[in-house]
Amino acid sequence: MFTSTMFASILPEILILVLAILILVVEPFWKEEKRRNVGWFTAGGLLAAMIVSLLFGQPGEPTTTLGGMVRFDWLGFFFKMLFMFAGAATALLFMDNEKIGHRGEAYLLLLASLLGMDLMASSADLVMLYLAIETTSIPLYILSGFMLADNKSTEAGFKYLLFGALASTIMLYGFSLVFGFTGTTSLYQLADMLQAGNLPLVTAFGVLALVLIGLGFKVSIVPFHFWAPDVYEGAPTPVSGFLSTASKAAGFSVLVRLFFVAFPNFAESWTLVLAVISAITMTVGNLLALQQTNIKRLLAYSSIAHAGYTMIGVVAFSKELAIRELGAASVVFYLAAYIATNMLAFGIVMAFSRVTGLEEIKDFSGMSRRNPWLALMMLAAFLSLAGMPPFGGFVAKVFVFAAGVQAGYVWLVVVGIINSIIGVYYYLNVLKVVYLYRMPNEDEGNHPVPLTRPYVIALAVLAIGVILIGTVFAPWFSWSDAAALTLF
Amino acid sequence: MNFPVLSVITFTPMVAALIILLMPAQRRNETRAVALASATFALILSIWVYFSYDQAAAGYQFVEKYNWLPALGISLHFGVDGMSAPLVLLTGVVMFTGVLISWGDEDPHVKAGIQDRPREFFAFLFLLAGGVFGVFVSLDLFMLFFFYEIAVFPMYLLIAIWGWVVTREYAAMKLTLYLFIGSVVSLVGALVMYWMQYKNTGILSFDMLVMENAGFSQAFQNLWFLPVFFGFAVLGGIWPFHNWSPDGHVAAPTAVSMFHAGVLMKLGAFAALRVGIMLLPQGAQTWSWLIMTFAGIAVVYGAYIAFVQTDMKYMIGFSSVSHMGLVMLGLSTLNPTGLTGAGVQMFSHGVMTALFFAVTGMIYDRAHTRMIPELGGMMKIMPFAGVGFIIGGLVSMGMPGFSGFVAEFPIFMGVWQKQWLVAVVASISIVITAAYIMMNIRKVFFAELPEKLEGHVGDITVLDKVAIVTLCILMISIGLFPGLMVPMVQTGVENILRLLGGA
Numbered sequence: 005m006f007t008s009t010m011f012a013s014i015l016p017e018i019l020i021l022v023l024a025i026l027i028l029v030v031e032p033f034w035k036e037e038k039r040r041n042v043g044w045f046t047a048g049g050l051l052a053a054m055i056v057s058l059l060f061g062q063p064g065e066p067t068t069t070l071g072g073m074v075r076f077d078w079l080g081f082f083f084k085m086l087f088m089f090a091g092a093a094t095a096l097l098f099m100d101n102e103k104i105g106h107r108g109e110a111y112l113l114l115l116a117s118l119l120g121m122d123l124m125a126s127s128a129d130l131v132m133l134y135l136a137i138e139t140t141s142i143p144l145y146i147l148s149g150f151m152l153a154d155n156k157s158t159e160a161g162f163k164y165l166l167f168g169a170l171a172s173t174i175m176l177y178g179f180s181l182v183f184g185f186t187g188t189t190s191l192y193q194l195a196d197m198l199q200a201g202n203l204p205l206v207t208a209f210g211v212l213a214l215v216l217i218g219l220g221f222k223v224s225i226v227p228f229h230f231w232a233p234d235v236y237e238g239a240p241t242p243v244s245g246f247l248s249t250a251s252k253a254a255g256f257s258v259l260v261r262l263f264f265v266a267f268p269n270f271a272e273s274w275t276l277v278l279a280v281i282s283a284i285t286m287t288v289g290n291l292l293a294l295q296q297t298n299i300k301r302l303l304a305y306s307s308i309a310h311a312g313y314t315m316i317g318v319v320a321f322s323k324e325l326a327i328r329e330l331g332a333a334s335v336v337f338y339l340a341a342y343i344a345t346n347m348l349a350f351g352i353v354m355a356f357s358r359v360t361g362l363e364e365i366k367d368f369s370g371m372s373r374r375n376p377w378l379a380l381m382m383l384a385a386f387l388s389l390a391g392m393p394p395f396g397g398f399v400a401k402v403f404v405f406a407a408g409v410q411a412g413y414v415w416l417v418v419v420g421i422i423n424s425i426i427g428v429y430y431y432l433n434v435l436k437v438v439y440l441y442r443m444p445n446e447d448e449g450n451h452p453v454p455l456t457r458p459y460v461i462a463l464a465v466l467a468i469g470v471i472l473i474g475t476v477f478a479p480w481f482s483w484s485d486a487a488a489l490t491l492f
Numbered sequence: 493m494n495f496p497v498l499s500v501i502t503f504t505p506m507v508a509a510l511i512i513l514l515m516p517a518q519r520r521n522e523t524r525a526v527a528l529a530s531a532t533f534a535l536i537l538s539i540w541v542y543f544s545y546d547q548a549a550a551g552y553q554f555v556e557k558y559n560w561l562p563a564l565g566i567s568l569h570f571g572v573d574g575m576s577a578p579l580v581l582l583t584g585v586v587m588f589t590g591v592l593i594s595w596g597d598e599d600p601h602v603k604a605g606i607q608d609r610p611r612e613f614f615a616f617l618f619l620l621a622g623g624v625f626g627v628f629v630s631l632d633l634f635m636l637f638f639f640y641e642i643a644v645f646p647m648y649l650l651i652a653i654w655g656w657v658v659t660r661e662y663a664a665m666k667l668t669l670y671l672f673i674g675s676v677v678s679l680v681g682a683l684v685m686y687w688m689q690y691k692n693t694g695i696l697s698f699d700m701l702v703m704e705n706a707g708f709s710q711a712f713q714n715l716w717f718l719p720v721f722f723g724f725a726v727l728g729g730i731w732p733f734h735n736w737s738p739d740g741h742v743a744a745p746t747a748v749s750m751f752h753a754g755v756l757m758k759l760g761a762f763a764a765l766r767v768g769i770m771l772l773p774q775g776a777q778t779w780s781w782l783i784m785t786f787a788g789i790a791v792v793y794g795a796y797i798a799f800v801q802t803d804m805k806y807m808i809g810f811s812s813v814s815h816m817g818l819v820m821l822g823l824s825t826l827n828p829t830g831l832t833g834a835g836v837q838m839f840s841h842g843v844m845t846a847l848f849f850a851v852t853g854m855i856y857d858r859a860h861t862r863m864i865p866e867l868g869g870m871m872k873i874m875p876f877a878g879v880g881f882i883i884g885g886l887v888s889m890g891m892p893g894f895s896g897f898v899a900e901f902p903i904f905m906g907v908w909q910k911q912w913l914v915a916v917v918a919s920i921s922i923v924i925t926a927a928y929i930m931m932n933i934r935k936v937f938f939a940e941l942p943e944k945l946e947g948h949v950g951d952i953t954v955l956d957k958v959a960i961v962t963l964c965i966l967m968i969s970i971g972l973f974p975g976l977m978v979p980m981v982q983t984g985v986e987n988i989l990r991l992l993g994g995a
Contacts (some may be wrong), residue, residue, distance in 0.1 A: 166500065244549045376517065376612070383649075392645045402634070402679070407563075409683040417683070421676040428672050432648055440652050440661070478561045485563060 013069045013076035016084045017060035017122050019053035024115040031108035032115045039106045043099035046111045050092040066490045072190050075130040077223040077490035080126030081320040083257040084430035090120045090250040090343050096462035097242035097351050103151045104240050113143035121254040127302040130179045130189040142166050148239040175218020181211045194266040222255030226285040236304035242314040245350025248307040257375025264491045277415050280318045286312030286423040299365050314338050330489035334403040341396030341473045348466040355459045368440035373448035379438050381467045388470050391424050396473030495554045496630045498570040504534045506622035509615040527614040531591045532836045538584030545577045550983035565697030569631040576628045578839040585620045586846050589959035590747035593850050609901030615623040616646040644671045654745040663743035670736035678723030681716045717775025721768030727760025729816040731790035738809030746853025754814045754846035758838045761819045773992045783824035788914045790817030795921040799928040804862045808848045815841045822903040830906020835981035837899035845892040847884040847963040858949045869941025874952050878937045880960035885929040887967050896969035
C-alpha cells in the first residue's frame with residue numbers, strides 16, 4: 005500500500021525528479037543561444053518544489069516509511085530544504101558560465117545529485133544510504149570534469165572519481181561488516197544490536213573506522229581531504245561551490261544520523277577519536293590555507309577547516325547534558341550558515357573570474373573600486389567565514405563552541421579558537437587585497453566588473469541570508485533544534 | 493512602553509551605515525551630511541540619556557529586554573548604569589567630532605580629512621560606532637560579545653585602507669589579531685561560566701544580571717578570572733598586551749585614532765570590569781595584585797616611552813597606554829575611591845585623547861609631518877588647535893580645574909589605601925607626562941616656524957574648530973563642576989561594590 009505519508013516523505017525527491025524530466029523534455033526545444041534559460045527554469049523549479057514541500061510535505065512525528073528505507077523527520081526535511089536552496093543558487097551561478105551553463109546536461113546532473121543528497125539526509129537503511137551516496141557522487145564526478153577542453157577540470161573530475169570510488173568501496177565494506185555482525189541494515193535497529201554488546205570493541209572500532217573513511221571523504225576531514233583542493237581548483241567554480249557546501253552538508257547529515265542514531269554513546273574513546281580528528285582537521289586546513297595564492301584553493305582549505313569546526317558539534321554529543329540536542333543542533337545550524345556563506349564566496353569568485361578570467365588572490369586587487377557591491381559581499385562572506393558578527397559565521401561558531409564546552413571538551417574548543425585566529429589572518433589578507441591594493445595601472449575605472457542578472461539575484465539572496473542568519477538567529481536555531489530533537 | 497532610547501542609539505549608526513552605503517559614490521558631500529546628521533542625532537540622544545539618568549534611583553535604567561533566543565537564554569537586554577552612561581555620552585561625542593574632523597577640505601592643496609571613498613569610510617566607522625554603543629549598553633553576555641566583535645573588525649579595514657601608508661598593513665593586522673585573540677579567549681571563559689551557571693542553578697541564561705547570582709565557587713573564579721579579564725583588558729591596552737595599541741593609533745586615520753584611543757580602549761576596560769570583575773568578583777579579589785602590578789608598570793612605562801618619542805602620534809599613543817594604565821589601576825583597587833576615579837578617567841581620557849589625535853591629525857594633514865623636531869610655530873597658524881592641544885595637555889597632566897584631576901586624584905587615593913608603594917611609583921608618571929606634554933607644546937606650537945613649512949600650511953576649517961570646542965568644553969566643565977559626573981559614576985560603583993561584598 006502506498007500511503008500519503010510515504011508520498012509526503014519523498015515529496016521533494018519526487019518533485020526534483022519531475023523537474024529533471026521536464027528539463028530533459030524541454031531543453032532540446034530551446035535554441036542554442038537560449039539554453040541558459042534552463043538555469044532560470046531549474047532555479048525556479050527548485051524554489052517551487054521547496055514551497056510545495058513546505059506546504060504539503062512537512063513531517064509530523066518521526067516515522068520510518070517505504071519499508072524502513074526512508075526516515076521521515078525534521079532533520080531530513082531541514083537538510084533537504086538546505087540542499088534545494090543551495091541547488092537553486094548553484095543553478096543561477098551556472099547560467100553565465102559559458103562552459104557549463106549553456107548546456108542542459110549540467111542542470112540535469114545537478115538535479116540528479118540533489119536527488120541523491122535529499123535521500124542521503126533521510127535514509128534509514130544502510131542499503132538506501134549507499135545508493136543515495138552514489139547517486140550524489142556520480143553526477144558530481146561528471147560535473148567536476150565537465151569542461152573537457154580544460155586539462156585541470158578533466159584532472160579534477162578524474163581525481164575526484166578515483167578518490168571517491170576508493171572511499172566508497174571502503175565504506176561499502178564497512179557496511180557489509182556491520183550487516184554481517186548484526187544481521188540488520190536498518191540504522192534504527194543497529195543501535196540495539198550494538199548496545200547489547202555482541203560485538204567486541206576492537207571489531208566495532210574497525211567497522212566504524214571503515215564507515216568514517218567513506219563519510220570523511222565526503223565531508224573532507226583530514227586525512228581524507230587530499231582530493232579537495234585539486235578538485236575545487238580544477239572544477240568549474242559553481243561546481244566547487246556546490247561540492248564544498250551541499251555535498252559536504254549531505255555528508256554531515258549522514259554522519260549526524262549515523263553516529264547519533266546507529267552508534268549513540270558508543271564509547272567515550274570513540275568520541276575522543278572524533279575529537280582528535282576534528283582538532284587535526286581544523287589545524288591542517290587552516291595552516292595550509294595560509295600558504296595559498298589561488299583563491300579557490302584557499303577556499304578549499306578553509307572548507308576543510310570548517311569541516312573541523314563542524315565536527316566539534318558532532319563530538320559534543322552525549323545524553324546527560326542540559327540541552328542534550330545542542331551538539332546536533334549546532335551542527336545543523338553551522339551547516340546552514342556555512343552553506344550560505346561559502347556559496348556566496350564561490351559565487352563572488354565566479355562572478356569576478358567570469359569577467360577577468362583570473363583566480364589568483366592578487367588578481368583581486370582593486371576589486372572594491374571596480375565593483376564596490378561585489379567587494380562588500382565578499383567582505384560579508386569572508387568575515388562570516390572568519391566568524392565575525394553580524395554575519396552567520398559568528399553565531400554558528402559560538403553555538404558549536406558552546407556545545408563543545410557543554411560536553412566538557414574545553415581543550416577542543418581552545419584548539420578551535422586558536423584556529424579561528426589563524427583563519428582571521430588569511431581571510432583578512434584577502435580582504436586587504438580587495439580593498440587596499442590597486443590594479444597595476446590604477447585604472448580601475450576602466451575595468452568594471454559587471455554582474456549579470458542571475459548573479460545579482462543569487463548573490464544578493466545569499467548575502468542577505470548570511471546577515472539574517474547572523475542577526476535574527478532565533479528561528480534558524482529553533483529549526484535546527486527541532487531537527488536535532490527528532491534524533492531522540 | 494517607554495521610548496526604546498538605548499536600542500535607537502545603538503542601531504542609529506548601523507542604519508546610517510546602510511543608508512550611506514546605498515548612496516551613490518560620487519555624492520560625497522551628501523554622504524558626509526548624512527553621516528553628520530546621524531552622528532548629531534546619536535549625540536543628542538546620548539546627552540538625553542546622560543542627563544535624564546536618575547541618580548537617586550541608581551541601578552540600571554532605560555532597560556529594554558527582548559527575548560532573542562529563549563532556548564539558550566539569549567536576550568537583547570539593554571540598560572545603562574552610572575558606569576556606562578558616561579561612556580555612552582563619550583561615544584556620542586567622539587562619533588560627532590570624528591565626523592566633523594573627517595569632513596576635511598576638498599581643496600587639493602590641503603586634502604585634509606577623508607577624501608578617498610568617504611562613503612565606505614563612514615559606513616565602516618558607523619558600523620564600529622554601533623558596536624561600541626552596543627557593548628556599553630548590553631546587559632547580555634552573548635550580545636556583548638556580538639557587539640564587541642562588530643566593534644573590532646571594521647578597525648582592520650579603516651586602518652588598512654585609510655591609514656598611514658607606511659605602517660598601515662602591519663599595524664592593522666597586528667591590532668586585529670591582538671584584539672581578536674583577546675576576545676575569543678574571553679569567549680571561552682564566558683561559555684564555561686554559562687555552563688557552570690547551569691550546573692549550579694539550573695538556569696540557562698546569558699543575562700549578566702542573572703549570572704551575577706550564579707554562585708561560582710572560589711576556585712572556579714580564580715581559574716577563569718584570568719582569561720576573561722585579560723582577554724578584554726587586551727583592548728584596554730594593559731601592559732604587557734599593549735603593543736598593538738600605539739602602532740594602531742599611529743597607522744589609523746585621524747577619526748579612527750580618535751575612536752580607537754577615545755572609545756575602543758574604554759571598551760576593553762569596561763568589558764573587563766563588567767564581565768571580569770562584576771561576574772567573577774572573588775576572582776578579582778584574588779588577582780587584584782596582579783592587575784595592579786601590570787597597571788602600575790603600564791602607567792610609568794607608557795609615560796616614559798611617550799617621553800622619548802619624536803613622532804607626535806606615537807607620543808600620544810604611548811600616553812594612552814599610560815593613562816589607560818591609570819584606569820586599570822583604579823579598577824584593581826576594588827575600593828570606592830579607586831573605582832570612581834577609574835570611571836571618570838575613562839571619560840576624561842576618552843575626550844582628551846580624541847582631542848589630541850584630532851589636533852595631531854589637523855597638523856599632519858597640513859604640514860605633512862608629525863615629527864616633533866620638524867614642526868614649530870603652529871600657534872600662529874592654527875591658534876584654535878594650539879589652545880585645544882594645551883587644554884588637552886593640562887588635562888593629561890592632571891591639572892586641577894580640568895577633568896584629568898577629578899579622575900586621577902581619586903585613583904591615586906584609592907591605590908594608596910590598597911598599596912601605598914604602587915601609588916608612589918605610579919605618581920612618577922605625572923612628572924614624566926608633564927615633561928613630555930610641555931616639551932611638545934613648546935616645540936610644536938611656540939618654537940619658530942621652520943622654513944620648510946612656511947607658506948603652505950593653512951588654518952583649520954570651521955568644522956574642526958567646532959570639534960575642538962566641543963571637546964574642550966566637556967573637559968573644563970567636568971573639571972570645574974565634578975558634580976556633573978562623579979555622583980553618577982559613584983552610583984555605578986556602588987553596584988560593583990555590592991557584588992564585591994560590601995566594603
